[in-house]
Amino acid sequence: MAQKPSIPKGTRDFNPQEVSKRNYIFNTIKQQFELFGFQPIETPSFENSETLMGKYGDEGDRLIFKILNSGDFLKKVKDDLYETKDSNKITDKISEKALRYDLTVPFARYVVQHQNEIDFPFKRYQIQPVWRADRPQKGRFREFYQCDADVVGSNSLWQEVEFVQLYDAVFSALGLEGVTIKINNRKILSGIAEVIGAQDKLIDFTVALDKLDKIGEAKVKEEMLDKGISESGIEKLQPLFNLKGDFSAQIEELKSILSASEVGLKGIEELEFINNGVSSLGLKTAKLQLDVTLARGLNYYTGAIFEVAAPEGVAMGSIGGGGRYDDLTGIFGLKNMSGVGISFGLDRIYLVMEELDCFPETVSEGTKVLFINFGDQEAMAxxxxxxxxxxxxxxxxxxxxxxxxxxxxxxxxNRNIPYVVLLGESELNSGTYTLKTMKTGDQESLTLNDLISTIQ
Known part of the structure; x- marks a missing residue:
């Protein structure tokens, strides 16, 4: 007996109803992207390894799917290197390409490669799948879609204000009320690292801090100790763990904590600008919240950092995130090109909308009328x-x-088709159509024009 086929862990098949619901989310996001002036692009599903590696930190690099070279890929591996069993060193010899980890780094590559064809500031959106060799769990998959919007070529903080508005517009249009848009600034994190004497361990510090809501305060402190951050430095972090109050109250306390850090105060100034702009414009259903422990763990962020939490009562990780990355295109040779962008997590948004029953009843509407087949003559009519x-x-x-x-x-x-049409010998002779409503069983005899107007 043949073995039943399967798919890799962390991937999924989607039935027609699920695809319809996913397309509803895609189309809603796309509509809002275009209302805000973003233009669509697409990039390849895989990139040269050198484009991706080293852009996401050590943890990110480990999650990148490598693609084996074509042909006899082991031929270039010398015996002494093969004997070491060092997979990292061998990988460089047998794999030159990798599946994209996100859409941001490929976008930076796109900007540099096509810089002479682009009008700056360039506002792009991109809706495509990405791949991560992560451990599959609820809301976390190895293959999933990202829906990104970015602006490059402008330092203006009005872009950050616009992105908060965009998040609010999309989630309001999807009927997801009560999402929380968390915001922080990488400069504040740098300032905190400076104050606690851990400037040389900024990456370790931010990666640990970013896990606060997942592993708790005690485990975060333990990880920081393991990474070589001093106990006295960790003690200075305590006010951050206890930070409370509204946006303005937290900002005032941060000014006191970071009074000796020029970079930290700059981050506070930027956050105040964004908050003032958003407050003046107002939000439909979302709320903006300062979260000084938000780090997102990615090396390329340099300014504002965003993360969107699902409405209260829904157990789900972030459903969106992003930030400013002043130096990202610099790694590909294009200096002084500031950028900022956000991403929507399609798969998690889908799960949240399912749980909260946010999809309209009409979203999965398929065929509206089925003609019954009585034979070739009737079928032609x-x-x-x-x-x-x-x-x-x-x-x-x-x-x-x-x-x-x-x-x-x-x-x-079985397909929830609301109407069937019966066109048998008597209908052919009379030039009429019998329309049956499946829900009630009612039938009526109609001309073609009446049939069209009735179903419409």
Whole structure:
């Protein structure tokens, strides 16, 4: 007996209803992107390894899927290197390409490669799948879609204000009310590292701090100690763990904590500008919240950092995130090109909308009318009517086989098709169509024009 086929862990098949719901999210996000002036681009699913490696920190690099070279990929590996069993060193010899980890680094590569064709500031959006060799769990997959919007070529903090507005607009349009847009600034994190004497361990510090909501305060402190941050420095962090109050109250306390750090105070100034702009414009359903422990763990952020939390009561990780990355294109040779961007986590948004029953009933509407097949002569007349209905924007189809009536009716029921049309010998002779409403069982005899207007 043949083994039942399967798919890799962390990947999924999607049935027609699920695809319809996903497309609803895609289309809603795309509509808002374009309302805000963003233009679409696409990049390859895989990049040269050198484009991706070293851009996400050590933890990110470990999660990048490597693609083996074509042909006899072990031929270039010398015996002494092979004997070391050092996978990192061998990988460089047998793999030159990798699946993209996110859409931001490929976008930076795109900007540098096409800089002479782009009008700056360049506002792009991109909706494509990405891959991460992560441990699969609820809301975390190895293959998933990202929906990104970025602006490059402007230092203006009005871009950050606009992105908060964009988050609010998208989630309001999706009916996801009560999301929290968390914000921090990488300069504040640098200032904190400076104050506690851990400037040389900024990456270790931020990676540990970013895990606060996942592993708790005690484990975060333990990880910092393991990374070589002193106990006295960690003690100075205590006011951060206890920071409370609204945005303005937290800002005032931060000014006291970071009074000796020029970079930290600059970060506070930027956050105040963004908050004042957002407060003046107002938000529909989202709320903006300062979270000084938010780090996102990615090396390329240099200014504001965003993360979106699902509405209260929904157990889900972040459903969006992003930030400013002043130095990202510099790694590809294009200096002084500031950028800022955000991402929507399609798969997690889907799960949250399912849990909160946010999808409209019409989102999965498919075929509206099925023509019953009584044989070739009747089928030809049905096909002509089907064509007329489609030309009037009605989703219609003919059952392909002249099967038993019960089987055809069951097919319509199973697919939730609301109407069936019976076109038998008597209807052919009278030039009419019998329309049956599946929900009630009611039937009526109609001309083609009446049939179209009734179904519409």
């Amino acid at each position: 049905c096909i002509k009517a089907v064509k007329a209905l489609r030309e009037n924007g009605i989703k219609a189809e003919l059952y392909p086989d002249a099967a038993k009536m019960k089987k055809q009716m069951s097919y319509a029921n």
